[in-house]
Each structure stands twice: as C-alpha cells, then as structure tokens.
Amino acid sequence: MTHVVAETSEGSYGFLPNRLDCVAPLTxxxxxxxxxxxxxxxxxxxxxxxxxxxxxxxVSVRSAILGTDLATLRSAVDKEFLVLNEQAQQVRTVMAKLESSFLNRFRL
Incomplete structure (x- = not known):
C-alpha cells in the first residue's frame, strides 16, 4: 500500500505508511x-x-463493494445499497407494528 484515502465524520483524510498511527470512524x-x-x-x-x-x-465495515472503476462501482452501489435500504425500511415497519401491538396490550 502506498496510501489510503477515507471518508470520516470529520471529512476526507489521507493515510501514508509509517506515519502516525490512528483510529478513524468511517462514514x-x-x-x-x-x-x-x-x-x-x-x-x-x-x-x-x-x-x-x-x-x-x-478496515471494518458493515457493507463494502470493491471496484477498480468508479462508474461500475457506482452502478453496483446503487443496486446493492438501495436493496439494503428497502430491507431496513421493511424491518423498521415491522418493528413499529410490534411496538404498537405491545403497547396496546400493555394498556389493557
């Protein structure tokens, strides 16, 4: 590796070999x-x-897609991450229904 550039909550940072050691949260x-x-x-x-x-x-992340070409990577991200977002929305809907049902039973 000659260098790494990553997006953090504080902005984009570059990391070079044998420089300061660090831990950075990734966005x-x-x-x-x-x-x-x-x-x-x-x-x-x-x-x-x-x-x-x-x-x-x-690097430890929940999801990652590797690519050598930004255009191809963009297409893969659109497909993969949009599916994950739809699944997350479905999970949130189910959880909201469960919470509502639980609270209604608790009131009785």
Whole structure:
C-alpha cells in the first residue's frame, strides 16, 4: 500500500505508511487505496472503523463493494445499497407494528 484515502465524520483524510498511527470512524463513502501491484482501488463502504498501525491498515465495515472503476462501482452501489435500504425500511415497519401491538396490550 502506498496510501489510503477515507471518508470520516470529520471529512476526507489521507493515510501514508509509517506515519502516525490512528483510529478513524468511517462514514458511508468511497475508500481509495493505491497498491504498487494493482494501482488505484476503490471500495464503497458503509459505516465502520479504520485502524492504522505502521504499514498495516485494517478496515471494518458493515457493507463494502470493491471496484477498480468508479462508474461500475457506482452502478453496483446503487443496486446493492438501495436493496439494503428497502430491507431496513421493511424491518423498521415491522418493528413499529410490534411496538404498537405491545403497547396496546400493555394498556389493557
């Protein structure tokens, strides 16, 4: 790895090897890194955390999609993350119904 660029709650940050170690909360966005072998790589990430120690960068996120081309990655993100958003909305609807039912029974 020659460098990593990630989106955090404080903005976009670049990380270089052998610089200060850190932990950074990640927000949904594009994580970019450069490898000598593969060139520039893009990863669409959901919320998570980045930990950098020396030359090692560890990233833990709920969802990620790897790509080498931003246009292709955008298409994959639109498909994948929109499905996840629809599923999350369905779960919220079911939970609201369960909570409402529980409260109605509790009042009796």
């Amino acid at each position: 949904p966005g594009i994580l970019t890194f450069n490898c000598e072998k593969d060139g520039e790589i893009f990863v669409a990430v959901d919320e998570g955390v980045l930990i950098k120690t020396g030359n090692t960068v560890l």
